[in-house]
Every structure is written in structure tokens, then in C-alpha cells.
Amino acid sequence: MIEISNLHKSFGAKKVLNGVSFNISPGRTLCLIGKSGCGKSVLLKHIVGLLEADQGFVKVDGKVVGAMKKKDIFGIRRKMGFVFQGAALFDSYNVFENIVISLYEHGEKDRNVLEKEAKRVLSAVGLLPDIDDCSQEEFNDEWEILSKKKPSDLSGGMRKRVGVARALVGSPDYIFYDEPTTGLDPVTSDRIDALIANLADKLNVTSIVITHDLFSVAKLAENVVMLDNGKVRFEGRPEELKESKDEVVLEFLKRYS
Ligand SMILES: Nc1ncnc2c1ncn2[C@@H]1O[C@H](COP(=O)(O)OP(=O)(O)OP(=O)(O)O)[C@@H](O)[C@H]1O
Numbered sequence: 001m002i003e004i005s006n007l008h009k010s011f012g013a014k015k016v017l018n019g020v021s022f023n024i025s026p027g028r029t030l031c032l033i034g035k036s037g038c039g040k041s042v043l044l045k046h047i048v049g050l051l052e053a054d055q056g057f058v059k060v061d062g063k064v065v066g067a068m069k070k071k072d073i074f075g076i077r078r079k080m081g082f083v084f085q086g087a088a089l090f091d092s093y094n095v096f097e098n099i100v101i102s103l104y105e106h107g108e109k110d111r112n113v114l115e116k117e118a119k120r121v122l123s124a125v126g127l128l129p130d131i132d133d134c135s136q137e138e139f140n141d142e143w144e145i146l147s148k149k150k151p152s153d154l155s156g157g158m159r160k161r162v163g164v165a166r167a168l169v170g171s172p173d174y175i176f177y178d179e180p181t182t183g184l185d186p187v188t189s190d191r192i193d194a195l196i197a198n199l200a201d202k203l204n205v206t207s208i209v210i211t212h213d214l215f216s217v218a219k220l221a222e223n224v225v226m227l228d229n230g231k232v233r234f235e236g237r238p239e240e241l242k243e244s245k246d247e248v249v250l251e252f253l254k255r256y257s
Pocket residue numbers: 011016034035036037038039040041042043085
């Protein structure tokens with residue numbers, strides 16, 4: 001369960017969040033929408049403890065995120081996977097290294113453990129075949145080719161999948177996606193949406209998806225929150241969003257449909 005309560009955040013004189021409150025129940029998928037610059041990424045960074053609120057709090061599983069000791073923040077972050085805006089892979093690292101970097105930096109140095117986890121998450125996002133659906137030899141061949149590729153050798157859609165795979169390391173309870181389909185063509189976007197829906201379903205994770213894409217909202221969201229001017233302007237189901245008479249919502253729908 002994630003509870004966001006009366007969150008305020010300013011950068012200098014600029015007020016970005018001005019009393020944002022809403023909850024996300026376990027296992028649900030929530031889409032967070034709103035104009036560019038309205039504070040969606042800033043809000044997500046508060047949830048994962050990368051930014052500290054001026055006022056208000058975020059609670060994850062009953063614990064206030066900002067007030068934690070460093071050690072506890074790491075504990076809570078381990079329950080969270082984060083797909084950053086723009087995929088944000090390390091260009092000089094190959095796929096395997098990109099995926100296990102955080103595990104490695106947290107002390108897991110056993111190559112077998114790291115490889116096993118990388119194989120598991122790459123299968124989960126469909127970049128490797130399901131180990132039960134092919135021979136060990138086939139699987140290993142594909143792994144050898146994929147794991148050594150650099151981000152520049154991958155298509156945009158594949159890079160996003162690697163970004164999602166990285167977020168799945170350690171089997172988190174929560175996955176946050178910051179604009180996972182921005183910049184992708186419609187077919188590839190659909191595939192990423194299908195992957196997000198499939199993971200939510202199969203792994204029963206709680207997901208927050210930041211998006212400008214109303215097709216994605218319609219396909220993925222059980223709940224929608226729209227930020228505007230530092231506050232929650234709309235909160236409800238996607239069907240309710242479509243029927244909203246609120247002028248700010250209508251303007252957003254017109255602009256992004
Ligand atoms: N670390 C920071 N220091 C100063 N200002 C910041 C910082 N992070 C974000 N901002 C400002 O806060 C505002 C909200 O930024 P944010 O990245 O959350 O927007 P967004 O809703 O995610 O937009 P987009 O849809 O374009 O990604 C912007 O005006 C941004 O410039």
C-alpha cells in the first residue's frame with residue numbers, strides 16, 4: 001500500500017507540489033497523467049525516496065519514506081523497481097551489466113547468482129525465450145548474444161524492455177514506470193503496454209505508470225490521477241476520466257488524444 005498525504009515540494013520559489021494526496025492499493029495499476037512539467041516525475045521521486053518533501057509524507061507499507069534511515073530506505077527501495085524516463089541505460093555497459101549493476105553494487109558478486117537473475121528477468125520481459133519452452137542449448141545461444149549487446153545495438157523497444165527487466169531484479173512489490181512508451185512507434189508502444197499489463201497480472205505487483213498516452217491509460221489503468229498546478233485535479237477510473245466535464249481534464253484529453 002502506498003499513501004501519499006498532503007505532499008508539498010518547492011524548488012526555490014517554484015512550487016511544484018502543493019498538497020498532493022492519494023492512495024494506491026496493493027496489486028492495482030494507477031496511471032499518473034498531467035501536462036509536461038506538472039510534477040509527475042518529482043512525485044515519483046518522493047515515493048522512491050530520491051527527493052524529500054517540504055511538508056506531508058509518503059508511506060510505503062506503513063512506513064514514512066523520507067524519515068527513514070539510509071539502511072531502511074535501501075530496504076524499501078528493494079521492494080521497488082523503477083523504469084526511468086528515457087530508459088536510462090548505461091551506454092558503456094552491456095545488457096547483462098546494465099541489469100545486475102545494482103545487485104552487484106549491493107554486494108552480490110557471485111557470477112552464477114547474477115546470471116541466473118539476469119536470465120530470469122530477461123525471460124520475463126520476452127527478450128529471452130521461456131526456459132521451459134526451448135532447449136538449454138537454444139536458451140544459452142540467445143543469452144550469449146543478448147547479454148553482450150550494448151544499448152546502442154538495441155532498438156528503442158528493446159532498450160525499454162531491458163529497462164523494465166532491470167526494474168524486475170529482486171522481484172519488487174512495486175514497479176514505477178516514468179513514460180515507458182514516449183518516443184516509441186504505436187506498435188512498439190502497444191507491446192510495452194502489453195508487457196506492463198502482463199507483469200501486473202502475473203506478478204501481482206502494484207504499478208504506477210506515468211504517461212501522456214491516452215491509449216495506454218485506457219489499456220492499463222484501474223485508477224487515474226491527474227496532476228495540475230501542484231494538486232490532484234482528477235482521481236477516478238478511466239471511464240470517469242473520459243466523461244469528465246472539468247475544463248482542465250477536457251483540455252488535456254483534447255490535446256493528447
Ligand atoms: N531537482 C530539481 N531542481 C529544480 N527544479 C526541478 C528539479 N526537478 C524538477 N524540477 C522542476 O519541477 C517541475 C516538475 O518537473 P517534473 O520533472 O516532475 O515534470 P513532469 O510532470 O515529469 O514533466 P514531463 O512530462 O515533461 O516529464 C519542472 O518545472 C522542473 O523544472
